[in-house]
Amino acid sequence: MNCFQLIFSPTGGTERVAKAITQTWPNVQTIDLSAQNFTAPAIPFSADDLVLIAMPAFEAMAPQPALDRLALLQGNGARCALAAVYGNRAVDNTLAQMEDYARNAGFQPIATVSAIAAHSLLPEFAAVQTMPIASSWPLSASRSSKNSLPAPIPVRQFPESITAKRSGPG
Secondary structure (H helix, E strand, C coil): CCEEEEECCCCCHHHHHHHHHHCCCCCEEEEECCCCCCCCCCCCCCCCCEEEEEEECECCECCHHHHHHHHCCCCCCCEEEEEEEECCCCCCCHHHHHHHHHHHCCCEEEEEEEEECCCCCCHHHCCCCCCCEECCCCHHHHCCCHHHCCCCEEHHHHHHHHHHHHCCCC
C-alpha cells in the first residue's frame, strides 16, 4: 500500500489539517495541487493505495483550480478520504462536489472530514480551536439523512477510522 496526500493549500491551513490526518500513515507522498506550475504527475495509483484529498472550502465550494487539477489524475480505484477545510463558514456542498470529482477521476471515496482551520484573511472571526474537529460519516449518509450523522471527533482519532475503512468493502 502506498499513501498519498493531494493538497490544495494556498495559505497552509489545509496542509496543516492534512498532516494531522495522515500523521500515522506510512511514507506519505505529497502532491501539491496548489503549485503554480502544477502538471499531473504520472503516478500509477492502484486500488491498494490510500489517498487523502484535502481542499479548502471557499464560499461553500472547493476552488475550481483544485477540482480541475484533481480531474487530471487517474485514481484507478484507489480508496480516498476527502477533507474540506473551512475557517469562517461551513463546508456546505464542498464535500459532495469533491466526491463527484474524485469518483470521476477514478478514486473510491471511503470517508469524509470537515475540519476547522484559522481563516486566512480574518483569523479573528474564524472558528478557531486548538485541534481541528472532524465530522465523519459514510458518503451515502452525507447526501441523505443528516439525522444519522455521528458526533464530531478530534482529527487525531480520524486516521485510524480511515485506515480501518480502507480494508473494508467499497
